[in-house]
Amino acid sequence: MTTSQASSRPARLYQIASWIIAVIFAVFLNMLGNLVIRDMEFAPHGGPPTPEQFVNQATSQQLDARRHELQLQQDALTGKQETISAAATRAGKDYADAKEAFQNWIATRTATGNGAQDPDIIARTRKLDALQATVAKWEKQRDGISDEQHALEVQQTQVSEQIDQEQAAAQERFGVANQRYELKVFGYRLALTLPILLIAVWLFIRFRKARYWPFVYGFGLFALSAFFIELVPYLPNFGGYVRVLVGIVLTVFAGIYLLRVFQRYVDRKREEMQRSQSDRASAVDYDKALSAYGKKLCPSCDKSYGVGGEGATFCIHCGLKLFEQCGCGGRNFAFFPFCNQCGNPVVRTGAGNEISQ
Structure with missing residues (x-):
């Protein structure tokens, strides 16, 4: 291509068409990569671990059964307590009613002789004593039920603590296994994407200015897509340390590369200034x-x-x-090939004064 053709409209269209080819080529490579990933067994056998896999089933079943048994006993005691409370309430009401009637009877009765020996008074007093004893009996049973309930609550608390400890241990085992799984998945994806990245870098270094450069750039776009879509999201976290360290390493390498590019540019310009x-x-x-x-x-x-x-x-x-x-x-x-007034070729004449460095 001549200098006069370099900035012509066909040349610009050629550049646009080349980039379109590069993008389309990258899209189809991405589609192929997605098909490969779909058909390959990337995940370790059995898929990702779940917390349930690390629970001690025998211990868990025993604790659940024990908790269920204690809950049944608690429910039974609650029902029994309600029955006894109702009976104690009725007995207390009967005693209160009888006592009030007795007091009213004493107040209105005209006693003759030795009141202590009055059979009516003795009978009524004994009846009140019996009612009071009934109230005391029901209250004692209610207190006993409360004691049993408290003992069951202590046992339920102990069983719940054991269940929580077992679940915490299972969660810890699951965390370790999940980290191993993430490392395996990342390793599989790294084994696929790393060669693609290396090939893309090699092609860019060697053939970025070759005749078929659109395919080189298209493969590079595909490699970047594979890196940021198929690899980076699966980078293990480990509390954030890994991703931060990877970011630091990439920043250092990119910074070194840019500084070297800038330094080469400065050196090249300095060398150019020393030429005629x-x-x-x-x-x-x-x-x-x-x-x-x-x-x-x-x-x-x-x-x-x-x-x-x-x-x-x-x-x-x-x-x-x-x-x-x-x-x-x-x-x-001076770099125009032809005069903008007459169309004759532009001829570069004197160079002027040289700049000494």
């Missing part, structure tokens, strides 16, 4: 020159030449000649 202006001008890519012209930047040192004024001919930073005067009088950007 004609060599620097011939090394400038046409597309880069057009992009720099649109931003009013020098295509050699990447600094703004606009601060030198609208009529500046040379870059005030590196001395590169940026504009040429055509024989027809037209002023052209």
Whole structure:
């Protein structure tokens, strides 16, 4: 492709079509990856563990049976207590009614002779004593029921504590097993995605500027998708430490890479500034020159030449000649292939003063 064709409309369409091909290629690779993941046994046999798998069934059944038995006894005592309470209430009411009647009878009766020997008084007194004894009997039984209920509540509390301890132990065993399971799943997915990532990096380094670069970029997009969708969500947590450490490592590697890229850029520019202006001008890519012209930047040192004024001919930073005067009088950007006034080829003339470094 010639320089005059580099920024033509067909060239831009070619770039757009190439990126469309790269994206479509990545989409189909993702679909293929999803099919592979669907048909492969990624999860360890039996699937993820569940808390129920780590409960001691024999101990758990015994404790549940014991708790159920104590609850039945508690329910029976509650029913018995209700019956006794009702009987004690009735007995207490009977005693209170009889006592009140006796007191009224004594108050209205005219006693003759020795009242202590009065058979009526003796009979009524004995009846009150019997009623009082009945009330005391029911109250004693009610107190006994309360004592039994308290003893059962203590046993129920002990059984509940044993059940809680067993469940906590089972949960701890489940946590350990679940971490192992997550590591296995992550290992399986890492075994699939890591080679894809390495291949993508190798292809990008070796063939990113090759003729069929859309397929290289498409495979790279697929590798990134596999990394962030099929691997990162399955990264073990371990209290957050693993993900934080992975983030730190990735940040360090990315930072080192960017710093090296920037340092190479600075070294390259420093080396370019030591070359002659004609060599620097011939090394400038046409597309880069057009992009720099649109931003009013020098295509050699990447600094703004606009601060030198609208009529500046040379870059005030590196001395590169940026504009040429055509024989027809037209002023052209020095990297234009043809004059914008007469259409004749633009001829680069004197280079100006060299910048010593």
